[in-house]
Amino acid sequence: MVYRADLHTHSTASDGQYAPAELAKLVKERGAEVWALTDHDSVSGVDEGRAVGERLGLRVVTGVELSADDCLNLHILGYGFSVPVLQDWFDSLKGGRDDRKYRIRDFLWTKGVKIPLDEVDEEAAGGSVGRPHFAMVMLKHGYVATRKEAFDRYLDTPEFQEIEKGTKPSAQECVERIKAAGGKVSLAHPYQIVLNGEETLEELVKRLKSYGLDAIECYYPIHTRAQTAEYLALAKKYGLHATGGSDFHGEKNKPQNPLAAWELELDWLL
Numbered sequence: 001m002v003y004r005a006d007l008h009t010h011s012t013a014s015d016g017q018y019a020p021a022e023l024a025k026l027v028k029e030r031g032a033e034v035w036a037l038t039d040h041d042s043v044s045g046v047d048e049g050r051a052v053g054e055r056l057g058l059r060v061v062t063g064v065e066l067s068a069d070d071c072l073n074l075h076i077l078g079y080g081f082s083v084p085v086l087q088d089w090f091d092s093l094k095g096g097r098d099d100r101k102y103r104i105r106d107f108l109w110t111k112g113v114k115i116p117l118d119e120v121d122e123e124a125a126g127g128s129v130g131r132p133h134f135a136m137v138m139l140k141h142g143y144v145a146t147r148k149e150a151f152d153r154y155l156d157t158p159e160f161q162e163i164e165k166g167t168k169p170s171a172q173e174c175v176e177r178i179k180a181a182g183g184k185v186s187l188a189h190p191y192q193i194v195l196n197g198e199e200t201l202e203e204l205v206k207r208l209k210s211y212g213l214d215a216i217e218c219y220y221p222i223h224t225r226a227q228t229a230e231y232l233a234l235a236k237k238y239g240l241h242a243t244g245g246s247d248f249h250g251e252k253n254k255p256q257n258p259l260a261a262w263e264l265e266l267d268w269l270l
Contacts, residue, residue, distance in 0.1 A: 003270075004261040005034035007061065008077060008188065008217065008245020013037075013045030014065075015130035017250020020049035028056040030259040034266060036063035036079055038245070041093035042128055043083050059270065064090070065188060066178075068171035072161045072194035074204075076174040077217065077243070079269060081183025089177060093169070094128060100167065101129040104155070107163050108134065111154060113143050131155045132253045147253075161194075175211040184269055186215035186243045191227050202234060209238050219244025219262045241268055 010016035011023050018026065020037055027035045035058045037049040046062055053060040061079050068074040083090075105117050115137045123133040135150035144150045154160065169177075175185050187208060190201060199207070205216065218231040219242065235242050244262030247254065 001265065001267055002263050003034045003059070003266050004032050005036075005244065005264045005266060006030070006032045006246050006248070006260045006262065007034070007036040007063065007079070007186070007243050007264075008038050008065070008220075009036065009248045009259070010039055010065075010250075011037055011045045011049065012125050012127040013042050014039035014128045015124070015132045015249060015253065016127070017253050020045035021052040023248075024049050024053040024056060024058065024060075026259060027053070028058055031261040032058065032259070033261075034059045034061060034264075034270070036061040036077075036245070038063035038065040038077055040065050040067065040128060040130060041090060043087075043090055046083065061269065062183075064178075066093075066174040067168045068174050069165065069168040070171045070204075071196045072158070072164075073156070073189075073192040074171055075188035075192075076171060076178070077186040077188045077245070078174070078178035079184045079186070081178050081181035085181040086177060100164075101134075103163050103167075104131065104134055107160060108138075108154060113138060113154065115141055115143070132249060136253070158194075171208060172211045175208060175213055179212040184214045185212060186217050186241075187213060188217050188245075189220050189222075189247060190216060190231055191220070191223055202237075205234050205238055205240075209240065213240060214268070215241035215243045217245055218242040219260070219264070221246055221257050221260065241265070243269075 011020040050060045064078045066076040119137045120133050123136050135147045138144050138150045178185050216235045246260035247257045248259045
């Protein structure tokens with residue numbers, strides 16, 4: 001059965017602009033019928049989001065977005081898993097994210113970008129500190145002219161990736177843990193993945209499929225028609241489902257990614 005869905009969104013439980021309850025209302029207003037809150041390495045907003053979302057008539061899917069160590073911007077979306085089974089692991093990942101802010105601060109200092117960490121914490125508003133929060137503070141202090149420049153020059157470069165090496169789980173661990181907890185797994189925004197030269201995107205998909213990958217996020221606000229067609233073809237070739245999400249972080253944090261209501265066949269997920 002086809003549903004209007006947004007299966008990739010972020011709240012203040014990670015680096016989003018809106019609290020889970022507020023986000024649920026916005027998703028409903030956008031016209032989605034199925035929603036997944038997929039905060040980075042965290043499910044702390046899931047209960048709040050589910051309570052409000054279901055009250056509004058949304059079908060809410062438990063979700064999370066995991067960062068894998070294999071290559072830059074390789075993210076794994078997990079859906080419908082048992083939270084208690086994975087809670088200790090999520091807690092350990094959150095601890096790593098908390099430590100990460102100091103690595104990012106120290107990296108930026110080596111580039112002459114000296115911003116107060118307390119302002120970054122304030123920008124995160126109690127959520128898990130991430131790169132978007134650093135970008136916003138850099139923008140306020142005039143180190144960059146746009147949020148995108150913060151990523152292009154500092155926070156999304158091969159040099160930055162070097163300080164991240166070894167701090168995240170492997171893609172295999174991400175996929176296999178979600179699957180072992182009864183969940184489903186999708187490869188997030190393929191266009192963002194910076195391949196390391198050792199394998200093509202198709203080879204990566206084939207490898208992830210061998211671990212238990214269920215789907216590819218084919219529909220995404222920034223994918224071109226050609227990219228969407230490529231990812232749909234890969235999904236078909238390897239017997240994977242097509243998912244779609246906005247990667248919504250809020251107008252302030254990621255204005256180029258508005259909420260979506262993609263038409264998706266979701267019987268396999270629901």
